[in-house]
Amino acid sequence: MTARDRWIDRHLRRLHLGQFLQRAVEWVAVYLFFFGTTVLVVKLMVPALWPHVLWVASGAVPVTVMAWWWSRTGRFTRVESVALLDHSLGAGGLLMTLTESPHREWEARLPQVERRWRESLPRIRPQRVVGPLALPLVFAVGACFVPLREIVANTTVKSTAGQQATGQLNDLLEMLEEANVLEEQEQQTLREAIEKLAEETERSPLTHEKWETVDAMEQRMRMQLEDASVDMAQAAGAAAILAKAAAGDGMKLSAERLAELEQDVLETLQKMSKNGSLSAGSSALSSDLQRLIKNGKLRLPPDGEAREQLFSELQDFLDQESEKLSELRKQCKGSCSKCGSKSCDGECEGGQCASCGKECEGELCSSCSGSRPGRGGVTRGRGDAEMTWGDESDETGVQFKETVLPPGLQDDPKDEVLGITRSAPEVDPATGVSRAAARSIDPTAGREAWSRKLRPRHRGVVRKFFDTAANE
Amino acid sequence: MSDGDFERNETVAATMATTREESALGDATAVESDAVAAAGGLLSPEEVERAQALIGRLVDGLGTAILGQQELLELVTICLLARGHMLLEGLPGLGKTELVKSLSALLGLEFRRVQFTPDLLPGDIVGSPILQETDGSRQLVFHKGPIFANLLLADEINRATPKTQSALLEAMQERRVTVMGETHELPRPFFVLATQNPIELEGTYPLPEAQLDRFTFKINVYGVSSDTLQEIISTRRHGRAPDLSEVLSREELEHLFELVEGVHLPEAVANYIARLVNATHPDSADAPGECSQFVRYGASPRAAIALAGTARAAALVAGKPNAGFDEVRRVAVSVLGHRLVLDYSARLEGWTAVRMVERLLEAVPEVGRPLPQDVAVR
Incomplete structure (x- = not known):
């Protein structure tokens, strides 16, 4: 093989490489879009398949092989490669002629300086490869960083919680x-x-x-x-x-x-x-x-x-x-999450929990504070107000039905409990509040202001207010 | 490139190859040239240099008669070396007839001139049988016309009727004439150099496409620069050209023909010619948009053969043992320009056949496969 043939082979290989790169870029770009879309679909619709879906990335290898195989179908022929090299060298067709019909004397008319041959080889331009790949690559990588959708429907949760x-x-x-x-x-x-x-x-x-x-x-x-x-x-x-x-x-x-x-x-x-x-x-x-x-x-x-x-x-x-x-x-x-006792009601006195007796961080122990309303834990409402959950309608989409609530100043039933002792309370039974009446307030009866119940500690003040000469 | 285009290219390339074989069978010179090509493969540098010297003498000789038209003279020489017929078109007084006369003087070939007029008959060109008494008996004797010469100047060819013009068809293609069933071979070499005047439309008969196709070259003759004009005024008294002597003998001319046959046409160049000619057809996939829009009929395979032959001759004129892409581009306008039949809309859009060929040369790449985007060549 002569030096001329070697240069032609190098030229041809460069062309084939360029063809392969072009084809590979096209195919890989399409594949990256496919990969990114698959990852997005998995992350948003089938999160259970993450991160197994990343194995799809290994498909880039067969895609590249297919691109190489496909690039072979439309390859530059040696004749075309020689024509391009001839043009690059400025040989005016002499190189083409000598490859088809060698002649020693004309061979000497070809450029003899190796640098000219080297400069005539086609240059691979990587930026042309990177450009078309940039967007699909960003899309594919970006898809991998999209957060997983929270699993709402899950068998495990359904069967346990x-x-x-x-x-x-x-x-x-x-x-x-x-x-x-x-x-x-x-x-x-x-x-x-x-x-x-x-x-x-x-x-x-x-x-x-x-x-x-x-x-x-x-x-x-x-x-x-x-x-x-x-x-x-x-x-x-x-x-x-x-x-x-x-x-x-x-x-x-x-x-x-x-x-x-x-x-x-x-x-x-x-x-x-x-x-x-x-x-x-x-x-x-x-x-x-x-x-x-x-x-x-x-x-x-x-x-x-x-x-x-x-x-x-x-x-x-x-x-x-x-x-x-x-x-x-x-x-x-x-049961208390700290002491495990069912009798613990989360009350803290000083540095100890009242029931479990363990060390508390401040007024209330952290494990028990969650059971008290208004103390920053998971509560059922603001402050001391308990949320009352009524029966929920099993009809979906029905119109809201108004319910008249009892007046807001009704005594807390707990107050009633506190007033019951084994001994008789030291109040006049005649002026005492009828517990039965307190329990049976009818909001539809009207004139509540006239029969408003008073707390025991307020009764003296109210009585004094009305105990005037005019009333007498 | 579609399959149809590929087949058409293959057909054109095959025709180009077989034409060479056909000419070898019917032409002793071609046989010799084939022998030269087969023996050495390529012309040797010495042969090419010797040919260049001979061609140089001819071009220089023409240059003494026709001033300031170097490109025109080279094209005429190329056409002559390719053994092609030539149609010169230009305004009167630009030296067309003088050019042909100078050529005949320099080559030492037998030269005849026919001034075409509307009343010219075919017999006036090819000759006619005349009843003649010989040895007491009368018989028809064929009297050769002016076509029986090496160099025929058909002056103002478009002024003759189509009937008379058609008398040249067989002569130009087959290099023989048939009169009353009798075929007469024309002398070798045989060239028709015709001129026509584009502005005299009154009483002219435009050459039909078949006739035009037989002209290898159609060369437009343009005016000269003022410097050249001044030189002509200074050196030519009464417009008389200098006396020219023979610079190229018949044998030397034959030898040049042999050498032209020996010029190598690389496969890639042949493919380029095929694609170029194929692209002139409006229905071809290779045809640029303007060609599809404005060209009604493209060039024939004869055009491809002429392109290859003249490219070889151009290479020899340039001192090369092979034809390259540059030689094809150099002769393409002269070979294809008169072979394209443009649509009427082309005239409205300002497209001429020459401009269309130039567009084709821009559109058709030397290599039929596009380079990959990531590859750059010098």
Whole structure:
């Protein structure tokens, strides 16, 4: 092979390289667009396939091989390469002629300086390659950095979070059923609602609407428990007062007060009878109590001694029931994340948690502060205001139905609980607030301002204000 | 390039090859030149130099008669060496007839001149049988016309009728004439050098395409510069040209023909010629937009053969053993210019055949495959 042939081969190889690069750039550019689109689709629609989709990038190798194979189909021939080299050298066709018909004397007329041959070789211009690749490359790389879409529908979440929540509701309901707190119809309604919720969470993810439903049901059951506990404590207190009054222990009650107390006891016993918790006591007592509340009235024995004994037994029974419910309330509160105790209510005194006794960071321990409203943790509303979750409509898209809420100044039921003690409060029963009246405010009755209930600490001031000469 | 175009190129290239073979069969000179090509492959530098010297003598001789027209003289020489017929077009008084007369004087060939007029008959050119009494008996004896010469000057050829013009068809292509069923060979070499006047439209008969196609070259003769004009005024009394003597013998001319045959035409150049001619056709994929729009009929394979032959001759004039792209471009306008039939709309748009050929030369690349974008060549 002569030097001329070697230069021609180099020229031809350069041309083939250029052809391959051009073809490869075109194909790889298309492939990069395809890759970027695939990554985007995976990230936005099938996030589970990330980062396995990156394996698609390995397809660039077969694409390059195909580009090389494809570039071979339209390759420059040797004749064309010689023609181009001849033109570059300015040989006027002599190079073409000598490759076809060699001649020693004419060979000497070709350029002999190697530099001229080298300069005549085609130059590969990388910027022409980089230019068309820049945009697809940026697109492909950019697609890799697009954040993954959050997985909303996930089987794992569906099978754990949803079922866990409904499981907790079931546990709570069972506890309430065991304590005979709920009426039978209420139990049935709650059970059906929980079953429906559990069924839905199996098929679909636990959305925020369903979380709200779970919270509302839990709250409702807790409220039922709270109410039952309060009623029980009230009834126990009333029974204690009645027992003392029957014993004639220096306590004299007005007929109206007696009637109120008896009514409290009667209502509680009726509820217990309805729930079936009345049969939990001793059989003799329960039969006595059944007789006692017959026909919706409290039938008390005429004998004072028998009455005292009855109230005494009733008080013991109601105290037991009240304690049971108190225990149940504590259990329903959930366990402290720090101490693990169900009795911990997150109260901190000084540097210690009141119940768990562990070190606190400031006034409240960090683990317990979340359970108190208005302390910066996960709460159910602003400040001390508890959010009340009502029954949610299962109809989607229905128009909002207005509900008239009770007036906002109604006394907190907790205040009522605080006022009940084993001993009689030191207030005049005549001027005391009727608890029964306080509980039964009818917003539609009107004239609330005339019958507005006052807190005990405000009563003196109000009385003094109206106790004027003009009134007299 | 479409398959059809490729086949057409192949056909043109094959025709160019077989024409050389055909001429070798019918022409002793061609046989010799083939032998030269086969023996040495390429012309030797000495042969080329000797040919250049001979050609130089001829061009210089023409230069003494025709002043300031060096390009024209070289084109005439190229056409002569390619054994082609030539049509000179130009205004009166530019020296067309003088050029042809000078050529005949310098070559020492038999020269005849025919002034074409509307009443000229074919027999006036090719000759006619005359009843003649010989040895007491009368017989028709063919009297040769002026066409029986080496160099025929057909002056103002477009003033003759198409019937008379057609008398030249067989002579120009076959180099023979047939009268009353009798064929007479024309002397070798045989050239027709015709002139025509573009401005005398009254009483003229434009040459038909078939006639035009037989002219290898059509050369437009233009005026000269004022310096040349001053020189002509100074040196030529009464417009009389200097006496010219023979500078090239018949044998030397024959030898030059042989050498032209020996000039190598590389494959890439042949391919370029084929693509160039193919691009003149409006339905070709290679044709530029203007060609598709304005050209009605493109050039024939005969044009491709003429292009290859004249490119060879041009290479020899340039002192090269081979024809290159430059030689093809140099002769393309003269070869293709009169072979393109333009549409009427071309005239409205100001397109001429010459301008169209120049556009083709711009549009058709030397190599039929585009360079990759990322590759740059000098």
